[in-house]
Amino acid sequence: MKIGEHELKLVKRVDLPWWNAMIISIISVIVALILFSLVFVHSGVNPLTGFKEIFQFAFLNRNGLPLTINRSIFIFLCTCAFIIPYRAGLWNIGMAGQLYAGALGAFGVMYLFGAKGDPNLYIAPGIGIPLMMIGAMFAGGAIGGIAGFLRGRFNVNEIVTTMMLNSIGFWFISYMVKEGGPFMNPVGRSESFDLPLSVRAPLVFGAPFTMIVALLLAILLYWVFAKTRIGYKIKSYGLNPLAAKYSGINPQVIPVLVFVLGGMIAGLAAYHYFGAMPGVFKIARNYAEFGDLSFYGIICGLIAQGNPLAAIPVSLLFGGLTNGGRFAQGKLQMGFGVDYALLGVMMITMVVLQFFYRYKIVWIKPEKEISDVGIIR
Amino acid sequence: MPTENQTKEKTVLEARGITKRFPGCCANEQINFAIKQGEVHAILGENGAGKTTLMNILFGLYQPDEGELFFNGEKVDFKSPLDAIEKGIGMVHQKRKLVQAHSVIENIMLGHPDSGKILNFKRVKKEVSELCEQYGFKLDLDAKVWQLSEGQKQSVEIIKALYRGAKVLILDEPTSALSPPETRNLLDSIMSMVESGLAVVPFITHKLPIVLEISHHVTVLRNGRVTAKFATAGATEKSLAKSMVGREVIIKLDKVEVERGKPVLEVNNLSAYNEKDHLALSGVSFTIHEGEIFGIAGVSGNGQEELADVLAGLRKAASGTILLDGNDITHDSTLERWRKGVGYVPAERNEVGTICDYSLIENVAMNYYFEEEYVPRGIINYKSLRQLTESLIAEYNVATPGPDVKAKALSGGNLQKLILARVLSKKPRLIIVNLPTQGLDVGAIEFVQNKLLQAKKDKAAILLISGEIEEALSLSDWVAPIYEGKFMDIIPWTDAERDNVGAMMAGMKPKVESL
Helix, strand or coil: CEECCEEEEEEECCCCCHHHHHHHHHHHHHHHHHHHHHHHHHCCCCHHHHHHHHHHHHHHCCCHHHHHHHHHHHHHHHHHHHHHHHHCCCCCCCHHHHHHHHHHHHHHHHHHCCCCCCCCCCCCHHHHHHHHHHHHHHHHHHHHHHHHHHHHHHCCCHHHHHHHHHHHHHHHHHHHHCCCCCCECCCCCCCECCCCHHHCCCEECCEECHHHHHHHHHHHHHHHHHHEHHHHHHHHHHHCHHHHHHCCCCCCHHHHHHHHHHHHHHHHHHHHHHHHCCCCCCCCCCHHHHHHHCCHHHHHHHHCCCCCCCHHHHHHHHHHHHHHHHHHHHHCCCCCCHHHHHHHHHHHHHHHHCHHHHEEEEEECCCCCEEECHHHC | CCCCCHHHHCEEEEEEEEEEEECCEEEEEEEEEEEECCCEEEEEECCCCCHHHHHHHHCCCCCCCEEEEEECCEEECCCCHHHHHHHCEEEECCCCCCCCCCEHHHHHHCCCHHHCCCCCHHHHHHHHHHHHHHHCCCCCCCCEHHHCCHHHHHHHHHHHHHHCCCCEEEEECCCCCCCHHHHHHHHHHHHHHHHCCCEEEEEECCCHHHHHHHCCEEEEEECCEEEEEEEHHHCCHHHHHHHHHCCCCCCCCCCCCCCCCCEEEEEEEEEEECCCCCEEEEEEEEEEECCCEEEEECCCCCCHHHHHHHHHCCCCCCEEEEEECCEECCCCCHHHHHHHCEEEECCCHHHHHCCCCCEHHHHHHCCCCCCCCCCHHHECCHHHHHHHHHHHHHHCCCCCCCCCCEHHHCCHHHHHHHHHHHHHCCCCCEEEEECCCCCCCHHHHHHHHHHHHHHHHCCCEEEEEECCHHHHHHHCCEEEEEECCEECCCEEHHHCCHHHHHHHHCCCCCCCCCC
16 A cells, blocks of 8 residues: 555565554554444443443442453463463363363262262361362363363364364263253252262462462463473474374374364363352352353464463453443343353454454555554564 | 477577576576577585576566576567477476366366467367377376376376467476386476477476486576586486586485394284375285394375374274274374384375474474473473484574574475474384475485384384385385375395386286296
8 A cells, every 4th residue: 555655565564563562453453342332322322331331340230340350260271271282282161061061070079078068077178178179170181181182192183073072071961960961950940960968179369369370370281381391292283193103193092182182171161160169169050151251262272372361361361341230231221142242342452353363464654665654673 | 318309499498697686595506507409407405506586587587686587589578487488498397286076177277378268178188188098198088086186196297387378398307206117107298299299398306317318408407596507418317416416426325234123013904094094005014123124115195194104193994993103003092102102204294294483492392392391391492402302403403594584484304304303303213204205305315214224233124215215215114005095015125126126016916037
């Protein structure tokens, strides 16, 4: 494009420094909010009021903030479940199935303790809680491992298998908690039995202790990918499987490893929501809604470019918006689905603006000196 | 030297003052040349001399920052390759751009403006077979492209360009993937094209004898500038190499005599399948001793890639055994072989040998991530890896701003030096090198070959897979021409003759000496 003697040109990027990626992400959020203003205007609401309600409830309100944090931890764990295979160049679309398996694993441990129908059963929390987490991670990892094994051994596309395992997981959990299934609540509701009071997870600063687990996990994963042999092997396989094989990395093992790890973390997300969230402590009736919510792990993982630390703010944003959007929809008496619409618009702008991860705009002056300008610098 | 003919006087393509700058470097600076009808005008230069940039400008992929192009005396401004094709410029890339699953005729028709919406196979076929006949290409027009050899695929691309009415034919490294007889055929075809008035512009990095044989004029590039223009009649291999590299280059290598040591690699009746489940390697046996270079000469696709992969553990052996220093490694994993002292330098530098999005340090780590010394208790010691990388860069003259640069920023020659440095630094017992000098310029070839000879002096056993007879003959102690998965013979270098080896590479039976 020419403006007078100056010229704007698209140039392919050689490198993407992290701060550029951050600026691009922030700009895409702003663009999304501007676009979404149209929805508010259409419903006769002042956009500024609308956004104020959303953000105030999500991040400043005494009732809203804990909900945001809980939801963000859940989304963050699903993001990590996506990121680990993603770094190996593989796509985990199966967080939902791994989540259902994890929920069944955690409650299966309690079932074996005889917790069904006995909310006053005493199990030492120092034993019961870790066992539930292990059960959740084991089951999630096992489901994930199936997809990883099929990919590594027989080169079966992991996207297809993880999707199919989602379906299996969904119907299996339905069978287990509904209509006389083994884990069904004895009172007869279509949800699982309640956790005994003794193993309901403690709160740390008013939030489930899984928040600490999630933060430690972010740091650990970042370190694993930056500094360790196993992280190096996963990254090598992800960037160039042929070169990885040439350098002696076993191409059958890496897919199994990343899918088992990813599935374990998805299982942990299940424990977080069904086993550690205040006011839940059971496989709640709306488990399928959380299965759907787990898919935000994909978009958050992509926006964070596979970086577990960057995934923290992204998960917080998405957790807050789903939460605040739902609240604003009720308070401002808008139509159903405002929260989904907002997320949808945001995903689209983020994906579109990812174009600038690969290209930048340069400003060519008449003296033929090339200098970067504007949003990309 | 071909004789000059009458049609040559008219200039078809002329470049005046072509300059193209990229941030930080100037790829082409004030390039002038004129290509006349009915002549072969070779453009010679090392990697990074600006050949590719110039080629892309001629073909309309880049636009020059300064300077002008003239076609038949008329100023042209190619906005895209389509403009260039319409004017009559044909380009044959080094990387094939054909649809593998389609037939030859379908590939030739693809994109041709006259093929229209309804395909008239009969007419096109007739016209194309006339073209083939005129220029001496032997092609089965109904064969699928994946069935063809590299040389035949190249012929398809040439005919495709001619059928679209090319007046100037640009060839990028035209002989790099061809067997000696195929090269011969191509040169003959080029001669007949020239006689019918076409201009042919081959871009060549190092095959100097071919340049001398077919071209009328040579333009030599170095560092983006034209450093010399020759009428080929007055040039020699030495003078060409000198103006290309900027210094004297030793073209003939001296044999390095090393005392023959213990056997390192013993291969017995080894067979392997390729991806299509065909027996690509069928029952080869050979032994390499310490301080020996065993050269396999062959046109790519005759089983030598599979042999290298099987030895490196990247492919399963269908039958046979591999002994390394007397121990059976036939069923060892790739990693175990690296640990036991097998070093592999693959032909595909970008696809297999390096990870382009990794820094040079991380690329060096590809051979060190399993060493406790550099990765104690599973945690990578990047500090010592950085030191190692820096010392390898210095020792092997890898041209790079530093060790943190990504591998994709390096040119082919420097990438090869890095791979070689990384592999040789492990002091392997057996070194497998597949096409170690393919696509490199004269200076880098000299460097790589000397490093291999140094490794030979250090008592390594070296398996050299080469597509070039000269290289195989001048470096190796033993030469084995390979054809369709079998060694045609194993010859000591003292008995190996160029023509004989070339014939065997093309599948002819070894000459039987009178007994």
